[in-house]
Every structure is written in structure tokens, then in C-alpha cells.
Amino acid sequence: NAGVTQTPKFQVLKTGQSMTLQCAQDMNHEYMSWYRQDPGMGLRLIHYSVGAGITDQGEVPNGYNVSRSTTEDFPLRLLSAAPSQTSVYFCASRGVSYEQYFGPGTRLTVT
Amino acid sequence: GNSVTQMEGPVTLSEEAFLTINCTYTATGYPSLFWYVQYPGEGLQLLLKATKADDKGSNKGFEATYRKETTSFHLEKGSVQVSDSAVYFCALSGPNAGNNRKLIWGLGTSLAVNP
Numbered sequence: 001n002a003g004v005t006q007t008p009k010f011q012v013l014k015t016g017q018s019m020t021l022q023c024a025q026d027m028n029h030e031y032m033s034w035y036r037q038d039p040g041m042g043l044r045l046i047h048y049s050v051g052a053g054i055t056d057q058g059e060v061p062n063g064y065n066v067s068r069s070t071t072e073d074f075p076l077r078l079l080s081a082a083p084s085q086t087s088v089y090f091c092a093s094r095g096v097s098y099e100q101y102f103g104p105g106t107r108l109t110v111t
Numbered sequence: 112g113n114s115v116t117q118m119e120g121p122v123t124l125s126e127e128a129f130l131t132i133n134c135t136y137t138a139t140g141y142p143s144l145f146w147y148v149q150y151p152g153e154g155l156q157l158l159l160k161a162t163k164a165d166d167k168g169s170n171k172g173f174e175a176t177y178r179k180e181t182t183s184f185h186l187e188k189g190s191v192q193v194s195d196s197a198v199y200f201c202a203l204s205g206p207n208a209g210n211n212r213k214l215i216w217g218l219g220t221s222l223a224v225n226p
Contacts (some may be wrong), residue, residue, distance in 0.1 A: 004154075033213075041219070042216050042219055043155075043216045045213060058213070090154055090155070092155075097143075097162070098143055098153075098214075099157045100147075100157070102154035102155045103151060103154055104154045105153070105154050
């Protein structure tokens with residue numbers, strides 16, 4: 001049981017490039033979410049999904065897309081990277097008691 | 112709307128000192144309350160939780176009691192260790208029923224424990 005996995009662990013992009021951050025969970029959780037973590041700003045919700053085929057926006061969705069074709073996978077796409085998207089990105093899934101399980105994070109730098 | 116306020120850090124303590132990290136919340140209804148911990152370079156892990164008033168969550172020597180009368184969920188540990196150095200986040204889950212109960216997060220409190 002691997003829990004929540006994320007790839008890559010580190011990534012450097014140039015402004016305007018696109019990329020996909022991968023997230024997978026093996027706990028059969030319906031609810032998954034993406035957060036970004038920035039110094040002094042805590043965790044901010046980007047997008048979330050309540051099940052396969054259903055996604056919705058969080059607090060800071062601009063510049064990001066998500067899809068949920070399976071229960072296990074919830075990739076986050078950066079459409080055209082900007083320096084303001086330099087951050088640490090966490091994927092999480094939620095258990096039956098509303099506790100969240102986090103992946104190890106992706107540290108993204110946009111130059 | 113719902114919100115969580117944590118004491119600002121950083122908090123610096125000596126090993127075996129008593130720890131309190133304050134957390135207060137604003138919410139309608141009856142939220143569940145959580146403490147998460149983030150060790151350096153890692154993701155967040157659930158530390159403890161409480162789902163109703165007067166519940167006490169506990170784990171790894173940490174405790175927090177859900178106080179509805181003071182809308183608080185302060186984290187305490189009687190004797191901290193160097194290995195407790197981390198960032199601690201208080202969070203609440205909104206009272207509305209259904210799958211869209213998003214977590215509301217505090218900004219985190221950094222704890223450094225010196226030997």
C-alpha cells in the first residue's frame with residue numbers, strides 16, 4: 001500500500017512551458033485534491049475531485065487544469081508556466097473520516 | 112465564512128519543555144478539527160483529530176481538546192523532543208454534509224526544538 005504518490009519530486013521549467021504533475025493513490029478514495037504551499041501563505045486549494053469524471057475549482061485555479069478519468073489518478077496540468085507558479089505542490093486524498101493523506105510533494109521552479 | 116487562526120511562529124523550545132500551539136476557529140455548525148504535521152522536506156501527515164465538542168485527540172504524546180465554548184483546539188505536548196521539530200497545521204472541516212467538505216487550513220506554526 002503506497003498511499004499517495006507524486007512525480008516528479010523536482011522540476012524546473014521555463015516561462016511558457018507546459019507540464020503535468022502526476023498523482024496516484026491506491027486507497028480507493030473518492031475525494032482527491034491539489035494544493036500549493038508557499039511561504040507565509042499556508043496551503044491553498046487549486047482543484048479538487050469528488051470522484052472519477054467530476055472536478056471543481058478551489059481557491060487558486062487559474063493557470064491549472066485537472067481531469068479525473070479513474071479513481072486512482074488525478075494529474076495537474078500547468079498550461080503555460082509562469083514564475084508565480086513556483087511553489088511546492090501537494091496532492092491529497094481523503095479518507096472516510098475526512099482526514100487527508102498527502103503525497104511527498106513536487107517542488108517546481110519556473111524561471 | 113469558516114476560518115482557522117494559529118499562533119504565529121517560529122516557536123523555539125529546549126528539549127523536554129512543555130509545548131502549546133494555540134488554534135482558534137470560526138465556523139457555523141459542528142466542524143471536525145485536525146492537527147497535521149509537516150517534517151522538513153516531506154508532505155503533511157495527520158497528527159490527531161476530534162470530531163465533536165469535548166473530544167480529545169491524541170497521538171505520539173500530543174493532545175488537543177475540542178472546546179466549543181472557546182472555539183479552540185490547542186495542541187499540547189508535555190515534553191518535546193528534537194524529533195518534534197516541524198511545522199504544525201490546524202485545520203477544520205466545514206459542517207455541511209456531503210463530499211464537498213473542504214478542509215480550512217491555518218497558516219502553520221514552525222517549531223524548533225534544541226537539544
